[in-house]
Amino acid sequence: MEMCADPSSLDGINWWMCYLTTGKHQAFYASFGTVLLLLALTAPVVMVLGFGGAMARKSKIPPFRWFGLAYTNIVRGVPDIIFFLFVPIAMDQGIEYLRHRVKCPDVREPIRQGHDFVVCTAAKMPLGSSPQWIHESYGFMLALIAFALVFGAFAANTLYGAMGAVPRAQLETAEAFGMTDRQVFWRVQVKQMWVYALPGLSNLWMILIKATPLLFLLGVEDIVYWARELGGSKTTRFAYPHPDWRLYYFVFLLVFYLFMTWASEKVFNRVTKRLSHGQATVGAGS
């Protein structure tokens, strides 16, 4: 905006108009989109991993079952912050190692040199010459995978429990009708388990919403990063000097998170009602 050219001459409403539309604030507003996008993309992947993990744990083939058990127990047991530091760095270095092998077979120097992890320029992921947005999208992708792996393990356990919660009588009846194991699983057990899984899944969703500040560990600037950066006191070296306003920015985030919680609750209540239709469970009454 033109009037924002000289911020020191502004006051009142004009100052606020200009202040709230600075490039930095626009980055702040855009980061809400980043967070929502992460949630929207992570949730389906979490469900797939969770369902796969639960099926693996139920599998009659031992290696599958062991894999399912190992996945759910190891991932759930490792503290999130360690997992978020380890998985993306390990994945990134793994990818670069493979690319180094393929693209620069004639480079003789070792990849690990003391503290340094050195691959040839062409093996960098993304390439050093790529624009910044590619670096950011790549970081976002790594973050998405890390989130999906962690929350997938929790979802697997929830779904495994929900499968076990379907009344045994239902399954036996289905068997008595002559259904195969596979038919019993898909037509009766999976159809009925959701209502038992929902409370656990809604918990997971809430925790996922609040876990997004971990994004900054991976270099993705999320809403909490920007709120802290914008709220910190600014000296007259900045165009819009102000004292410590972190409280106001964090109150704004609080409102956002409460709104997300409120909206999610509404959706989950509706889904619970639908799924409980015709079933004698607690969900039906509420």
Added chain:
Amino acid sequence: MKKIILAATIAAFVAGSVAADTVRMGTEGAYPPYNFINDDGEVDGLERELGDRLCEIAGLDCVWVVNDWDSIIPNLVSGNYDTIIAGMSITDERDEVIDFTQEYIPSDPSAYVALAGADSAGDVVAAQSATIQASHVASSGATVVEFASPDETVAAVRSGEVDSVLADRAFLADIVADSNGELVFVGDNVSIGGGVGIGVRESDGDLKTALNVAIDVMKADGTLNEMVKRWLDIDANY
């Protein structure tokens, strides 16, 4: 035939990416006037101006990347960016893990800032974690309270959580001047650490040489002195 074409394409691709010498400059973006994020959301400050000039002299194509102070060395070492230009003093401890170019800011004294009315630095002192100031306070016998960002250290003095903060004088000078007498310098300046240099990976000798040469150029023609004086109000005398 197909294989030859494929090999040629890959070779061209590889050569192209090597020719474009992009250097990713890592900084903290939270330490005015050394480096900060300005209102447009861009990296700004002495180190932005200096870094861009050095890249121009050395003929490098530079991109700016912001990273948390706490993980700034690990991310350099694992190759997420190629330099640390973030007001980082050259110390033996850091030199074991990474390499430094020659200094571009002389050893700047650190200073204590407390609320007006205090006559000494007190027993509880705030400092940013993993800085030379934090280790200085710890060894001086006072209780050090560490914070992840520079801004939080000053906020802790304002709220009374700590008695004072120890940081680079140039960083605190702006804040004291702007506080309308709320904050004051207390005690004597302390000289800790050497000058400030650009951190590079130990395996990245070529980049280190290129930057050293560019810094030499700026020291010789006096532009570095002028820049340091204008941003930090320090006489560099290179």
